Amino acid sequence: MENKKEMTALDVSAATDTEQPISKCTDNSISEKAGKINDLETISMTELYDTVYPSKPPLIDGLLYTGTYLFVGAPKLGKSYLMAQLAYHISTGTPLWDYTVRKGTVLYLALEDDYRCLQERLYRMFGTDSTDNLFFSVSADSLGNGLDAQLQRFMQEHTDTSLIIIDTLQKVREVGGDNYSYANDYEIITRLKQFADKYGICILLVHHTRKQTADDKFNMISGTTGLLGAADGAFLLQKEKRTSNAATLEVSGRDQQDQKLYLNRNTETLLWELERTETELWKEPPEPLLEKIAQLLSSGSNEWTGTPTELCSILQLDIQPNALTRKLNINAGRLLNEYKIFYENSRSRSERKVKLSRLEQA
Structure with missing residues (x-):
């Protein structure tokens, strides 16, 4: 042999390949409809x-892993700037704050922007330093209507891709139907998670919070709990005062340590800078x-x-x-x-x- x-x-x-015996049931209506019951x-x-x-390995040690994550915050809070920052650091492999970063190709679907706006934003943040491993698109099809095939083609052309950012989730939701039921929210994230798991990458979905406060801040995610229930984790960006440059970034994940980071936004570059963390990372x-x-x-x-x-x-x-x-x-x-x-x-x-x-x- x-x-x-x-x-x-x-x-x-x-x-x-071991087959499991299945007991006979007096009501065979299920088997009649399904035709055959798989073991x-x-x-x-x-x-x-x-x-x-x-x-x-993690994309960013102790912070961002493979899987599907929500990145949520109130509108006009600076989420897209932080997304650009994450994308740039991963595409160049340079450390982010105190975290080690592993280099990989990044696709950023900036679906609420145009290319001129992106150019100005990136120049203000990073100057003329650029990278060939960071790709942008300001338009994409919706889930179930072409987005799956578009992402698959990109992965085939860029096999070293480690991160796809979709900014925002609302822009790729299917039009029509019961869009805001638990089942639909769960199915949307599950489909994206299956894609992320298949290719061993991270998909980061930018989304909004609702106005109502909650004891558990992650319950402020707009939509039903099906979104967070199906995701591998979530990031929550919040300001105590909208006019302040200070913010907190809370992280909760399925297989990672919960964290709270205190950030401050540089008024010149608009980059988010780490002031301190609430707890030390467990090693x-x-x-x-x-x-x-x-x-x-x-x-x-x-x-x-x-x-x-x-x-x-x-x-x-x-x-x-x-x-x-x-x-x-x-x-x-x-x-x-x-x-x-x-x-x-x-x-x-x-x-x-x-x-x-x-x-x-x-």
């Missing part, structure tokens, strides 16, 4: 641990196993291949080989993001192999 790669970080499926796809905890899932504690692997590859070759048993021996680990591979499976993303080491495992008829490769530094 040929060696077969299984469960690598590049090509993985969480579903199994429920499941995965055991063991299979979950034995799988390596693809990992994407994941060091993992001794990953540290040892990094030392192994830094002491000689940039690649190591062997069995889990051999890796346990060379690293002098007092754990079972199968426990080692599971720890590596679960921490493969962290090993790649923090140490630039790519991990994969494969199995032949006789044994399992582990391969560790240090990526070339850019």
Whole structure:
């Protein structure tokens, strides 16, 4: 039998082919209408641990991740300036405030602007410094009426894209129908999230807050709770006084630490500057196993291949080989993001192999 790669970080499926028995039901009206009931796809905890899932590093460490996020605030508050700032820093890879930024191509749909306005705004903010990795459009089709295909074509032409900004969400909503029901709001974000997840990018949706205040400030997002419910997170930009240059930016995400940033807008450049943060970012504690692997590859070759048993021996680990591979499976993303080491495992008829490769530094 040929060696077969299984469960690598590049090509993985969480579903199994095991069929589940379905009990017969006396009321067969559902099956009659649906024609055929598909088996429920499941995965055991063991299979979950034995799988390596693809990992994407943050766009901005501790602040912006892959997925679909809402960026909300009152009208004329400076949201578009902050969007341009995010877009510029990601497209150039330069740090934003105290946050590390990873460079990638950015598409900014500035649907409430024209190109002259964009030119003047960017010049005031960044002078004559420019980048080839930041693209703008002031017109786009709506969801369900061409936008999906437009974004897909852009991704095919710019495969290193990491961020798409849609300013504003209202400009791409489908016309007609029950636009403001929970179900419709949830479906809109879900469709965009499916696109973001498919390509491993971030989609940032600029949106407005409602006038009414709320105990939970994120309940001030205009529309139903379906918008936030389907999104991976949200940013909320607020001023205590509209005439003030000071503002707060609150961040809440599905898999990230809630934060509150105090910003001040530079009156000359109109750039948002960080004054302080309310809480210090939590940092994941060091993992001794990953540290040892990094030392192994830094002491000689940039690649190591062997069995889990051999890796346990060379690293002098007092754990079972199968426990080692599971720890590596679960921490493969962290090993790649923090140490630039790519991990994969494969199995032949006789044994399992582990391969560790240090990526070339850019």
